[in-house]
Structure formats: C-alpha cells, structure tokens
Amino acid sequence: MSWVCGRALSLSQPCVSVLSAWRSVHRRWAQRSGGALLTTPIFYVNAGPHLGHVHSVLLADCLHRERALRRRETRLSTGTDEHGLKIQQAAEAAGKDPYQFCSQVSDQFRAVFDHTLISYTDYIRTTEEHHKRAVEAFWTVLSERGYIYKGVYEGWYSTPDESFLTESQVMHIQDQKGNLVKVSSESGHQVYWTREENYMFKLSDFRSLLLKWLESHKHAVYPEKFYQIVLQWLQEDLPDLSVSRERSRLKWGIPVPGDSQQTVYVWLDALVNYLTVAGYPEAHHSWWPAVHHVVGKDILKFHAIYWPAFLMAAGLAPPERIYVHSHWTVHGQKMSKSLGNVVDPIDCCGQYTVDGFRYFLLRQGVPDRDCDFYHEKVVQLLNAELADALGGLLNRCSAPAMNPAQDYGFFSNSCFPNKQDRFDRAVSARAVEEDYQLIEVVENLPVEVQTHYENFQIYKALEAIDTCVRLTNRFFQRHMPWKLDRNKPFEKLWLDTIMYVTMECLRMYGTLLQPVVPSIADKLLSRLGVAQNERTLKDFGFLARYHGKYCSFEGRKLGPDTGVLFHRLDPHKSQKIRGPSIIKL
Numbered sequence: 374m375s376w377v378c379g380r381a382l383s384l385s386q387p388c389v390s391v392l393s394a395w396r397s398v399h400r401r402w403a404q405r406s407g408g409a410l411l412t413t414p415i416f417y418v419n420a421g422p423h424l425g426h427v428h429s430v431l432l433a434d435c436l437h438r439e440r441a442l443r444r445r446e447t448r449l450s451t452g453t454d455e456h457g458l459k460i461q462q463a464a465e466a467a468g469k470d471p472y473q474f475c476s477q478v479s480d481q482f483r484a485v486f487d488h489t490l491i492s493y494t495d496y497i498r499t500t501e502e503h504h505k506r507a508v509e510a511f512w513t514v515l516s517e518r519g520y521i522y523k524g525v526y527e528g529w530y531s532t533p534d535e536s537f538l539t540e541s542q543v544m545h546i547q548d549q550k551g552n553l554v555k556v557s558s559e560s561g562h563q564v565y566w567t568r569e570e571n572y573m574f575k576l577s578d579f580r581s582l583l584l585k586w587l588e589s590h591k592h593a594v595y596p597e598k599f600y601q602i603v604l605q606w607l608q609e610d611l612p613d614l615s616v617s618r619e620r621s622r623l624k625w626g627i628p629v630p631g632d633s634q635q636t637v638y639v640w641l642d643a644l645v646n647y648l649t650v651a652g653y654p655e656a657h658h659s660w661w662p663a664v665h666h667v668v669g670k671d672i673l674k675f676h677a678i679y680w681p682a683f684l685m686a687a688g689l690a691p692p693e694r695i696y697v698h699s700h701w702t703v704h705g706q707k708m709s710k711s712l713g714n715v716v717d718p719i720d721c722c723g724q725y726t727v728d729g730f731r732y733f734l735l736r737q738g739v740p741d742r743d744c745d746f747y748h749e750k751v752v753q754l755l756n757a758e759l760a761d762a763l764g765g766l767l768n769r770c771s772a773p774a775m776n777p778a779q780d781y782g783f784f785s786n787s788c789f790p791n792k793q794d795r796f797d798r799a800v801s802a803r804a805v806e807e808d809y810q811l812i813e814v815v816e817n818l819p820v821e822v823q824t825h826y827e828n829f830q831i832y833k834a835l836e837a838i839d840t841c842v843r844l845t846n847r848f849f850q851r852h853m854p855w856k857l858d859r860n861k862p863f864e865k866l867w868l869d870t871i872m873y874v875t876m877e878c879l880r881m882y883g884t885l886l887q888p889v890v891p892s893i894a895d896k897l898l899s900r901l902g903v904a905q906n907e908r909t910l911k912d913f914g915f916l917a918r919y920h921g922k923y924c925s926f927e928g929r930k931l932g933p934d935t936g937v938l939f940h941r942l943d944p945h946k947s948q949k950i951r952g953p954s955i956i957k958l
C-alpha cells in the first residue's frame with residue numbers, strides 16, 4: 374500500500390511542478406495577451422430559467438466569443454446560487470431535500486445554457502466543496518484582518534432579494550387585501566423586521582476607498598449611467614453590513630468558520646464564486662483581477678459596492694470591469710409568475726431558432742434602458758435583418774442562376790481601380806463613388822464593432838453590421854449584375870468583380886457575426902468556402918486584390934448549398950409564448 378502511495382507520489386510530483394510551471398507561463402501569457410475571466414451572475418434555483426436569465430448569460434457569452442475571435446485568452450463562468458433562505462423555503466414548500474431540489478433546477482439552467490449555445494468554460498454551484506473551502510478561506514482572511522465583528526443586527530430583511538435594508542430603503546404600500554405592508558422601495562418585495570445577533574462587516578470603512586477606486590477607474594462600471602448611480606450611492610450613508618444569519622433561522626448555507634451557530638450571508642457566499650472559479654485561495658493570481666462581471670441592474674449594489682469592499686478588505690484588487698444591463702419587460706409589463714407572462718427561452722428557440730432568439734436579444738437589448746419583448750417585434754426584426762437583408766444577399770450572389778460557376782468571383786483592377794488611380798479612370802472602370810464609400814465603411818467595420826463591444830454596446834455592433842449588409846445589397850442592386858452578359862469579356866470582368874466584392878463583404882459579416890449567431894455564421898462561411906482556420910479577424914485581409922495583394926479566396930469554389938440561411942417567420946402565425954416549462958419539483 375505504502376509502495377503504491379510512494380509510487381503515486383513520485384509520479385504526481387513532476388505533474389504538479391509541470392502544472393505550476395505551466396500556470397505561471399500561462400499567467401504571464403494571459404496578462405500579456407489581455408486575458409480575462411468573464412462572469413455571469415449565478416442564478417437562484419428557486420425557479421427555472423427565463424428570458425431575462427438567458428439575456429445576462431448571452432451578453433457574457435457574446436463578449437467571450439468576440440474575444441476568442443481576436444485570439445484573446447478568456448474564460449467564461451456561470452452557474453447557480455444555491456444557498457439562502459429563499460431556496461430553503463422553496464425546497465421546504467416542494468417537500469424536497471434542499472440539495473436534490475437545487476441539483477434539479479441547476480441542471481435545468483445548464484440545459485438551457487447548452488441549448489442556447491452558451492460557450493461557458495466553468496459552471497459553478499455554490500453547494501460544491503471547493504466553493505465552500507474558498508468561502509471559508511475568504512471569511513477567515515476578512516476576520517483576521519479585523520473587518521468582521523459580532524454585533525446585533527436590527528432592521529428590515531427582504532427574502533426574495535436576500536437583502537438587508539435600511540429605513541430609507543423601504544416604504545409602505547397597500548397589499549391586495551388593503552393591508553398596509555412594508556416593501557423594498559427598489560424591488561417592491563415585502564420586508565420583515567429582523568433582530569438577530571450577527572457578524573457584521575465594516576463596510577463603513579470603505580466609502581472613501583471605493584470613491585477613490587471609482588475616480589481612478591472611470592470605466593470600472595459600464596455604461597456611464599450606472600457608474601453615476603454607484604457614485605450617487607456612495608454619497609449616502611454606508612452602514613456596516615450584516616454578513617451572517619443565525620443558524621436556527623438559516624440552515625441551508627455555509628457555517629461561519631469557528632461558529633457553528635451562524636451561517637454565512639448568502640450574498641457573501643455567492644460573490645465569492647468568482648474567486649472560486651479563479652482558483653482561490655491558491656491559484657487565483659493567474660486571473661485576478663482581470664475579471665469582467667456582467668450583471669443586471671438589480672444587483673449592481675452588491676457588485677459595485679459590497680464586492681469591491683470585501684475584496685479590498687481581503688487585500689485583493691476590485692474587478693477590472695462591471696458591465697451592467699437593464700431588464701426585459703413583456704408587452705410593457707414586468708415578468709412575473711402571478712401575471713403568467715414569464716417567457717420560456719426554450720419555447721422561444723423553438724419558434725425563432727436558437728440563433729434567431731440570440732440575435733433578437735442582443736440586437737434589441739440596450740444596456741442602459743429596459744427593453745420590451747413581444748412576438749410581432751421579434752418576427753419583424755428577424756425577417757428584415759436575418760432573412761431578407763443577410764440571407765437575401767447571400768442568395769443573390771450564390772444562387773446558381775446568378776453564379777453558375779459556383780465560385781467566389783475574380784477581381785479586376787481595371788473595373789475597380791484603387792482609390793489613387795480612380796481619377797484617371799480607364800474606360801473599363803465601372804466602380805462609382807458609392808462603391809468606394811462601401812468598401813471604406815466595411816474596411817473600418819472590425820474596429821467599429823470592437824469599439825462597441827468594448828463599450829458593452831453589442832446592439833450597436835449589430836446595427837453597424839446590418840447597415841453594411843444593406844449597403845452591400847444596394848451595391849448589388851445598383852450594378853444589376855443579372856443584366857451583364859458573361860459572354861462579353863468586359864462585362865464578365867465586371868460581373869466577376871461584383872461577385873468578388875460581395876463575397877468579401879459577406880465573409881466580413883459572417884466572421885463578425887460568429888459571437889452572436891454561431892450557427893448562421895457557420896452556414897454562411899461554409900457556403901463561401903471559408904475554412905475553419907480562416908474565420909478569425911487576424912490576417913483577415915479584406916479585399917486583398919483591391920489593395921494589389923494576393924487573395925486566397927479569389928476564384929475559390931463555393932461550399933455546398935445547405936439551404937436558406939434563415940427561414941422567414943410567418944407574421945400571421947402568432948404563437949403565444951409560454952412561461953418556463955419548470956420541471957415539477
């Protein structure tokens with residue numbers, strides 16, 4: 374036995390050192406190449422996934438895929454937030470063991486993320502052992518550094534928000550029965566008076582440090598509107614925060630290290646998930662603080678005030694970026710189980726396809742204001758932009774009637790002289806001013822798109838691509854290649870040039886659309902004959918022949934025709950979108 378252990382040890386030793394050597398090389402490389410850990414919020418498992426959850430994850434997925442396109446080292450983590458009073462109560466109500474209950478719903482979230490093509494690299498559950506270790510280590514550091522003390526917490530608690538609230542954060546309203554009740558002014562959820570002996574975190578020590586951090590990191594919270602909101606919060610009183618609950622009231626959670634009568638506050642537990650994924654407490658330096666959090670506006674305070682304060686208290690840097698998005702309403706109303714208007718993502722994928730659903734959410738999801746979801750809007754947008762504009766353009770240049778040779782086209786400089794030569798035009802020159810404008814706009818598109826991504830304005834990136842698709846359709850329309858006679862050499866030269874320019878534009882759109890509509894982009898690029906290793910922005914070489922360079926795409930055979938890029942949706946077939954098909958718990 375000891376021999377086996379000895380052998381196992383001697384075998385594993387080199388592995389450990391190779392691993393740590395690899396990690397340190399990787400760390401340096403990740404830092405040099407602008408590596409980042411992208412995170413989504415982790416989702417409460419008291420109910421199944423809905424449209425709003427998918428929106429949060431989709432934004433992060435899209436940023437992740439876009440970085441991969443630029444060959445930036447990135448990880449994407451998501452997962453489920455499984456402790457706390459509301460999960461404990463939901464499991465009790467379902468008559469289930471809490472862990473089994475959490476596993477069922479967590480699997481449901483994961484299945485929806487797989488279905489919607491979320492390219493996560495890490496899926497964390499807060500009930501996992503390695504997360505428990507990270508929370509215990511983090512708590513111990515906060516405690517040893519003197520930021521946790523025992524006190525009596527007296528105030529309001531909102532279970533749905535798992536949030537402690539001050540008097541100024543609550544208000545009176547009349548409930549349905551006409552009774553006067555106290556609710557959170559922000560979420561509208563009912564609050565209950567709580568008086569318990571708790572551990573408190575010295576949040577009040579961090580006001581000026583948080584302000585300094587924000588002043589020196591103007592892009593830490595994005596978009597600007599939310600940055601200003603956080604600054605505003607910091608002008609107000611910042612009382613110490615209760616970071617534990619009495620075990621007698623909250624059993625479903627991680628016990629406070631060294632005090633089995635107290636449970637760690639669910640938000641402290643949940644926020645530490647980001648460190649757990651980064652490898653805390655041993656290996657987090659590879660990624661921390663190169664972390665970009667995507668969060669909804671309702672959980673901004675937790676991420677932009679509590680979390681950076683916890684991190685500073687533990688001697689760690691705050692995250693590099695916090696990207697904030699707003700919410701989806703349905704027909705102008707907040708989604709709620711009682712209204713029966715909660716939108717099921719799987720149902721949407723069935724109706725609009727996975728890519729259609731992804732495109733709609735990302736094209737319409739403006740981060741700084743709430744957006745409204747309704748069937749007619751989805752149909753109209755997808756038909757106009759994916760079916761007619763993009764699909765139509767591909768069809769125009771690849772359909773056998775227009776392109777009997779089924780190739781990428783050939784470029785003729787005499788038909789499309791470059792910018793310098795265009796004023797002493799040869800008779801054969803056919804390109805007009807608008808054509809030069811088109812190629813200039815498309816040439817600048819990757820930089821424009823990247824800027825929008827960096828500003829967390831994915832919808833603007835998609836708008837810019839759609840504008841270019843329309844300009845390219847106009848280019849095609851303007852020159853009416855179907856009227857050119859391919860048996861006349863000059864006309865054929867121009868016809869082939871039109872096809873080449875159109876295909877090059879489409880190659881650009883297909884490449885740039887990969888983070889948003891991976892399947893459609895794949896179909897488009899495959900049809901153009903673009904190989905898998907040719908689908909990044911590195912060495913893209915847009916319109917190389919126009920610039921007098923060799924172009925490996927010129928004259929290339931097109932890939933097989935696998936059908937329409939995106940089928941038009943029938944506007945009259947208005948199906949009712951159902952709420953989430955929550956598994957029976």
Ligand code: MSP
Nearest residue numbers: 414415416417425426429454643644668669700701
């Ligand atoms: N468990 C916490 C997060 C902890 S992160 C350390 C939580 N979970 S949640 O399930 O309630 O919400 C997760 C995310 O979904 C949040 O970013 C929230 O904003 C988002 N959405 C919930 N409803 C939404 C809409 N109607 N629209 C868009 N996003 C919405 O909070």
